[in-house]
Amino acid sequence: MSFYVSNQAKLPALPWFALLYELSCFRLHCLVRKLSASYLLILLTALGVQGFAIAESSVASEKQSDDLAAASEPDPRWAQGWLDSGYFPRHQALTRAADQLAASSAALCAQPDAAALASARQAWLATSTAWRALDGAPAGPMVLARLGRKIDFRPLRLPELNSAIAGGEGNVAAQGLAAVEYLLWGDERAAPKVVLAALKAAPACNYLQRISADIARETHALDEGWQLYRSQLAADNPFFRQNMFSEHVNLMLASLTSLGKRVPTGSSIEASQLPEWRSGSAKVQMLAQLQGVATASAGIADDLQRHGEGRLATALQSDLQQARQLCSQLAEPLEKASASSRLACNKSIGQIKKRLQDEVAEKLDLTLGFTEGDGD
Numbered sequence: 001m002s003f004y005v006s007n008q009a010k011l012p013a014l015p016w017f018a019l020l021y022e023l024s025c026f027r028l029h030c031l032v033r034k035l036s037a038s039y040l041l042i043l044l045t046a047l048g049v050q051g052f053a054i055a056e057s058s059v060a061s062e063k064q065s066d067d068l069a070a071a072s073e074p075d076p077r078w079a080q081g082w083l084d085s086g087y088f089p090r091h092q093a094l095t096r097a098a099d100q101l102a103a104s105s106a107a108l109c110a111q112p113d114a115a116a117l118a119s120a121r122q123a124w125l126a127t128s129t130a131w132r133a134l135d136g137a138p139a140g141p142m143v144l145a146r147l148g149r150k151i152d153f154r155p156l157r158l159p160e161l162n163s164a165i166a167g168g169e170g171n172v173a174a175q176g177l178a179a180v181e182y183l184l185w186g187d188e189r190a191a192p193k194v195v196l197a198a199l200k201a202a203p204a205c206n207y208l209q210r211i212s213a214d215i216a217r218e219t220h221a222l223d224e225g226w227q228l229y230r231s232q233l234a235a236d237n238p239f240f241r242q243n244m245f246s247e248h249v250n251l252m253l254a255s256l257t258s259l260g261k262r263v264p265t266g267s268s269i270e271a272s273q274l275p276e277w278r279s280g281s282a283k284v285q286m287l288a289q290l291q292g293v294a295t296a297s298a299g300i301a302d303d304l305q306r307h308g309e310g311r312l313a314t315a316l317q318s319d320l321q322q323a324r325q326l327c328s329q330l331a332e333p334l335e336k337a338s339a340s341s342r343l344a345c346n347k348s349i350g351q352i353k354k355r356l357q358d359e360v361a362e363k364l365d366l367t368l369g370f371t372e373g374d375g376d
Helices: 016-023 028-034 037-046 053-062 076-086 088-110 114-135 147-151 158-165 176-185 192-199 202-220 223-232 239-261 282-306 310-328 339-363
Strands: none
Touching: 076 088, 076 223, 076 239, 076 282, 088 114, 088 202, 088 223, 088 282, 114 147, 114 176, 114 192, 114 282, 147 176, 147 202, 158 176, 158 202, 176 192, 176 202, 192 202, 239 282, 239 339, 282 310, 282 339, 310 339
């Protein structure tokens, strides 16, 4: 299902089951309080509200409460510039990589040999790291569309995957990047000839092609949604701009929490404890997510500078640099890294989160709390 707003821009489907649950309270302010501020106006338009008068009235009322505290409001040009430099390039990198993955999967099935398998694996790695970079600092329609659930559901459930390959009804637990990784690497990091033997069976390769194409389709489904979000950042109604920082920083904090979990601190770990363990790419995936945080946080540092907080901006950038340095020094594959080096990397990620929560949020007067990413 898709919906259309007044300018006819097509947006990805809302999670309607969740929306219907929220509507059961029969009071608009429940939606205002529980749904992301960045999507309230789009939601109201989708439900048939003409113009933004009702949204403006509702938001004005809610702003008198603590539920939607006003955040720093950037000017329209700056807000769009942050999206253009910190967010659009990461989305575009993902769509390009996903297109190549779909093409490489089709080529592999047409000619299943070692060269085609190597090409498909490289395309998967590019797509997965591009997704990790985007998920490092999520925002915009990807959050409302729950893109992560659609293209990177974890953990992979092998019984459901095998059932789907055999023609059974598939679901998100048998799709996405984790399923593609399994089909391209197999269990226990199987030798290429073992993987190729499995893919020469038509059902397996057909399924690989299908779910690879689905990943590309889901990422492209957000192209217009990102453009609409960008246009609203320059709209006369300042609602999106007023909530931009709180929204983006909340989501970045949630991502930093998940990033810390990607670097276990136990005395010893097994490969299977790590995401993307089959491809042996857990370290590069973690670094890609950290780079996504760094790319988006450049806008936060710039805004701190605009507010005369140059020292805090420098401290934040220093935290990010320290984390990238420490985490890049980890052994590869990641399960071979020493406990002390993993702990240092994990703590450096935690320091970024602490700086954002304890200092940046205060200086920019941000409201931290519930986001759509909570509970995913």
